[in-house]
Amino acid sequence: MKAVALTHYLPVTDPNAFLDMDLPRPTPSGRDILVAVKAVSVNPVDTKVRAPKDQVEESPRVLGWDASGVVEAVGPDVTLFKAGDAVYYAGDITRPGSNQEFQLVDERIVGFKPERLSFAEAAALPLTTTTAYEAFFDRLRIDRDGADKGQSILIIGGGGGVGSIGIQLAKAAGLVVIATASRPETSTWVKQLGADHVVNHHNDMVAQVRALGFEHVDHIAIFNDMRHWDAAVELIRAEGGIVTIDDTDQPMPMAGMKMKAASLHWEFMFARAMHQTPDMIEQHKLLTYVAAEIDAGRIRTTLDTVLSPINAQTMREAHALIETGKAKGKIVIEGF
DSSP states (O other), X not given: OEEEEEEEXXXXXXXXXXXXXXXXXXXOOTTEEEEEEEEEEEOHHHHHHHSOEEEEEEEEEOOOOOEEEEEEEEOTTOOSOOTTOEEEEOOOTTSOOSSBSEEEEEGXXXXXXXXXXXXXXXXXXXXXXHHHHIIIIIISOOOTTSTTTTOEEEEETTTSHHHHHHHHHHHHTTOEEEEEOOSHHHHHHHHHHTOSEEEOTTSOHHHHHHHTTOSSXXXXXXXSOGGGHHHHHHHEEEEEEEEEOOOOOSOOOOHHHHHHTOEEEEOOTTHHHHTTOTTTTHHHHXXXXXXXXXXXXXXXXXXXXXXXXXXXXXXXXXXXXXXXXXXXXXXXXXXX
């Protein structure tokens, strides 16, 4: 089968950063399904994993943690899917990724593809959807079905992939959404997705949020980086919660959190598959739920750019776009 892989961790400008290869086609066992990949999405995690370092892979490594495709075959213990089903999923960071013609993935972290979306539109969603869903409904314990209607949430990094779907999930849950964006095009984008208010995270966020009439907010999601920690601590209400997805080596003073009895949550959407948690089937459930919301017209894809075909050259192009830090929505590559 065709695959886009790497053996060395190189700058994206290096023509050997990715290589076109022929690799053995895998066979499913246990609860694995074998998916014929139709489209893949590129995320910041891909560029972080590929980042230059002194490491050489003895066997080619396939990256990619967002895909849509069709089930080709199933393992003997599979109960959720059958050959021919259209699916979408992010996968497991500890296993070979989606940048290959056929991929093995545990059925418990796979959802049925939204019927109204193309494979490219669906591939834009799984990783960011799982991240935002878990951040809001599993970590912050916001009620998905509207019991917390009217509460406020500040989404820092609203124009990115996670923020783009997060705005929609928060609005669907009835929250008042304040999203951050720093450029005219991303400000327009987050408004189109349903944000009630937009502030610029390059300026004084505390002053901007309070100028909107919010002395404090009920929930905060940090979906870009931890430079905004101090502002988040200042803005979170007493007994409120902050969720973040970013690695950090920056100081995170906790005194303000303690005085407010506020909570901090880490979201890492690969945790369930990586640690084989008893509840990992929740990812199947949430992806299937979001697919139904999309088919009902309540949530839209966050796709912004489509490239083709899935090969080394196009993969380098997509990684370069992500590394600019200026992408809005999602970048998808379709077709081998």
